[in-house]
Amino acid sequence: MAKFLTNREENYAQWYNDLVLKADLAENSAVRGCMVIKPYGYAIWEKIQAELDRLFKATGHVNAYFPLFIPKSFFSKEAAHVEGFAKECAVVTHYRLKTDESGKGIVVDPSAKLEEELIIRPTSETIIWNSYKNWIQSYRDLPILINQWANVVRWEMRTRLFLRTAEFLWQEGHTAHATREEAIEETEKMINVYASFAENSMALPVIKGYKSENERFAGALDTFAIEALMQDGKALQAGTSHFLGQNFAKAFDVQFTDKSGKLDYVWATSWGVSTRLMGAIIMGHADNNGLVLPPKLAPIQVVIIPIFKNSEQLASISETAIKIKSDLEQKGISVKYDNRDNNTPGWKFADYELKGVPVRLAIGPRDLQNKTVEIARRDNLSKETVPVEKVSEFIPKLLEDIQANIYQKAYNFRKENTFHVDKWEDFVSKLDDQGGFIMAHWDGTAETEEKIKDETKATIRCIPFDSPDEEGKCIYSGKPSRRRVLFARSY
Numbered sequence: 185m186a187k188f189l190t191n192r193e194e195n196y197a198q199w200y201n202d203l204v205l206k207a208d209l210a211e212n213s214a215v216r217g218c219m220v221i222k223p224y225g226y227a228i229w230e231k232i233q234a235e236l237d238r239l240f241k242a243t244g245h246v247n248a249y250f251p252l253f254i255p256k257s258f259f260s261k262e263a264a265h266v267e268g269f270a271k272e273c274a275v276v277t278h279y280r281l282k283t284d285e286s287g288k289g290i291v292v293d294p295s296a297k298l299e300e301e302l303i304i305r306p307t308s309e310t311i312i313w314n315s316y317k318n319w320i321q322s323y324r325d326l327p328i329l330i331n332q333w334a335n336v337v338r339w340e341m342r343t344r345l346f347l348r349t350a351e352f353l354w355q356e357g358h359t360a361h362a363t364r365e366e367a368i369e370e371t372e373k374m375i376n377v378y379a380s381f382a383e384n385s386m387a388l389p390v391i392k393g394y395k396s397e398n399e400r401f402a403g404a405l406d407t408f409a410i411e412a413l414m415q416d417g418k419a420l421q422a423g424t425s426h427f428l429g430q431n432f433a434k435a436f437d438v439q440f441t442d443k444s445g446k447l448d449y450v451w452a453t454s455w456g457v458s459t460r461l462m463g464a465i466i467m468g469h470a471d472n473n474g475l476v477l478p479p480k481l482a483p484i485q486v487v488i489i490p491i492f493k494n495s496e497q498l499a500s501i502s503e504t505a506i507k508i509k510s511d512l513e514q515k516g517i518s519v520k521y522d523n524r525d526n527n528t529p530g531w532k533f534a535d536y537e538l539k540g541v542p543v544r545l546a547i548g549p550r551d552l553q554n555k556t557v558e559i560a561r562r563d564n565l566s567k568e569t570v571p572v573e574k575v576s577e578f579i580p581k582l583l584e585d586i587q588a589n590i591y592q593k594a595y596n597f598r599k600e601n602t603f604h605v606d607k608w609e610d611f612v613s614k615l616d617d618q619g620g621f622i623m624a625h626w627d628g629t630a631e632t633e634e635k636i637k638d639e640t641k642a643t644i645r646c647i648p649f650d651s652p653d654e655e656g657k658c659i660y661s662g663k664p665s666r667r668r669v670l671f672a673r674s675y
Contacts, residue, residue: 188202188206189202189203189206189472189473189474189538190202191472192415192470192471192472196415196416197344199472200344200463200466200467201344201345203466203470203474203475204225204345204346204466206474206538207224207225207474207475207538207539207540208222208223208224208225208539209221209222209224209225209228209345209346209462209466210222210225210345210346210462211345212345215350215351216350217339217340217341217343217349217350217351218349218350218351219345219346219349219351221353221459224483224539225462227483228462228465228477228481228482228483229353229459229462230483231480231481231482231483232385232386232461232462232481233333233355235381235385235480235481236355236381236457237331237333237355239377239380239381240331240355240357240377243329243373243374243377244329245329245330245331245357245359246329246330246331247330247331247332247333248330248331248332249332249333249334250308250311250312250315250332250334251305251311252304252305252334252335253276253302253303253304253305254302254303254304254305254308254310254311255300255301255302255303256275256300256301256302256303257300258303258310258311258314259273259303259310261310261435261436262309262310262403262431262432262435264402264403264431265309265310265402265403265431265432265435266402267402268401268402268403269306269307269338269402271339272306272338272339272340273303273304273306273338273339274303274304274337274339274350275301275302275303275304276298276301276302276303276304277297277298277301278292278293278294278296278297278298279296279298280292280293280296281293304337305334305336305337306336306337306338307336307356307454307456308332308334308336308356308358309358309403309428309432309454310432310435310436312330312332312358313358313432313433313435313436313438313452314436316328316360316433316436316438316450317436317437317438320360320438320439320440320450321440321441322440322441323362323440323441323442323443325440326360326361326362326440326450327359327360327361327362327366327370328358328359328360329357329359329370330357330358330359331355331356331357331358332355332356332357332358333353333354333355334353334354334355334356335351335352335353335354336351336352336354336356337350337351338350338352344463344675345463346459346460346462346463346466347420347460347463347675348460348675349459352458352459352460353458353459354456354457354458354459355456355457355458356454356455356456357374357453357454357455357456358452358453358454359452359453359454360433360438360450360451360452361450361451361452361453362440362442362450362451363451364429364451366451367427367428367429367451367452367453368406368427370453371406371408371425371426371427371453371455372408372425374425374453374455375392375408375409375410375423375424375425375455376392378390378410378422378423378425378455378457379392379410379423382410382412382422382423382464383591384480385478385480385481386422386461386464386465386468386478386481387468387469387478387480387587387588387590387591387594388412388422388464388465388468388469388591388594389412389413389591389594389595389598390410390411390412390422391410391411391412391621391645391646391648391670392408392409392410392646392648392649392650393408393409393411393645393646393647393648393649393651393670394406394407394408394409394646394647394649395407395408395409395424395644395646395647396630396633396644396647396669397630398630398633398634398644399643399644400426401424401426401454403428403431403432404426404427404428404429404431404454405427405428405429405431406426406427407424407425407426407427408424408425408426408427408646409421409423409424409425409645409646410422410423410424411621411645411646411670411672412464412468413468413594413597413598413601413602413620413621413672414464414467414468414675415467415468415470415597416467416619417601417618417619417620417672417673418619418672418673418674418675419621419645419670419672419673419674419675420460420463420464420467420468420674420675421460421645421674421675422457422460422461422464423455423456423457423461424455424456424457425453425454425455426453426454426455427453428451428452428453428454429451429452430449430450430451430452431452432452433449433450433451433452434449438450463675465477465478465481468594469540469590469593469594470540473537473538473565474537474538474539474540475538475539475540476540476562476563476590477539477540477541477542477562478542478586478587478590478591479542479543479583479584479586479587480587482518482540482541482542483518484518484519484520484536484539484541485517485518485519485541485542485543485583486512486517486518486519486520486541486542486543486544486545486579486583487519487520487521487522487532487536487541487543487544487545488505488508488509488519488520488521488522488544488545488546488547489522489529489532489533489536489544489545489546489547490502490505490521490522490523490529490547490548491529491546491547491548491549492548492549493549497549498523498525500549500552501547501548501549501552502521502523504547504552504572505521505523505545505547506521508545508557508572508575508576509521511575511576512575512576512579515576515579515580517579517580517583520541522536529546533546533560536562537562540562541562542561542562542563542583542586543559543560543561543562543579543582543583543586544559544560544562545557545558545559545560545575546558546560555571555572555573556569556570556571556572557569557570557571557572557575559575559578559579559582561582561586562586563586563589563590563593564589598621601618601619601620601621602620602621602622602623603618603620603621603622603623604622604623604624604668605622605623605624605659606624606625606656606657606659607659608659608660611624611640611659611671612639612640615640615641615642615673619672619673620672621645621670621671621672622642622670622671622672623651623668623669623670623671624659624668624669624671625654625656625657625658625659625665625667625668625669626644626658626659626660626665626668626669627658627660627661627663627664627665628665629661629663632658632660632661632663635660636659636660636671640673641673642671642672642673643671643672643673643674644669644670644671645670645671645672645674646669646670647667647669647670648669648670651667651668651669651670652667653666653667654666654667654668656668
């Protein structure tokens, strides 16, 4: 175990914080509740961003950018939306500073008060739909399929790096459609895109489902979500897709003339994921030795470390290492050759293990003699010796195996920690003793949902799409229930 990491089993929260800091992913900033994403952490985010961007464009979406500032009056147009975000909004009231007349530094110029306060975007539905009003007149203008990569601000009181910060990075899709059916199809399509990305790229199994009315996005008629189980038994919402109906179109008077010449309001969706996915990768896969990165999202997929005593040995090793590096890069694999002489091989081994690099190659003088390379896997910490001439064929298959193994391990963990529970006392004890996903009956009322949350801190994570009809009794009220829903404590 890495000596500088808190043991995961002893203090999970501290282990997480230690890992984020020690692996050079991020750090707390001078601004309360905000974070600095460091180069290595940002490199992982860029891999996430690039793959999602590819998937969005493959489904017909295009990127645009809208203002950071939103007039306060825009929020008041959609009542449920403003109520949902009111407590998290940062507000700009003035536009100028001046030198304090008493010589005490800089103060806000009271004469520079804005006529209308500006909200720093917590999400962009309102400012985007104000633009859509000018863009849409006819069915010929539809659909509009736009995504935005941006930063948003939600004034959180309790923050944790990547999981919950006052400012974070994300993407938000905002689409406009001529029919209800098209909008619902879009909502479903994007939650499936997110699920596919989570499982295929992040190696993280997820459960797709509907949010309860209490947990829906503010202003949405329906919210779909993907939920993942972290290694401490808590759930993490890894993506959401919202069917907005005609709510925002009515709020901003966005109407169009359909094919029959009739005037109607536009149908809308929105969907998004954020840097919270970084937290999901960490908590879904990492161990007491550090990060375990899925190869598809690892900035460095293979690191080559020479073991040498002098410059002559290094020169000989480098010839082989550079050839391997070139061969692998031609196959689209990212490789780093770390030939620095200011750190020992042992230090490098520990550092790359901490940073979750999937594969490590070590080459020393004896390896040169034997024409072999030592290959170490980060996922299971195993090692094997491979002939040099077979490395370029061996590594691509190994990366695929590591990706699959990381997923399978996470899947097995979720399976072992998903419980069907029918009694309230069992429900409570499972949450307290083990955590995990709990499939239990619920009577469908917001009142019962709130009471369960108040008494256990567990929420309905989603109503799984594939949850079968099953007659039963609510875990709390004893009233009839037609299907089980997914409960868990969450981040």
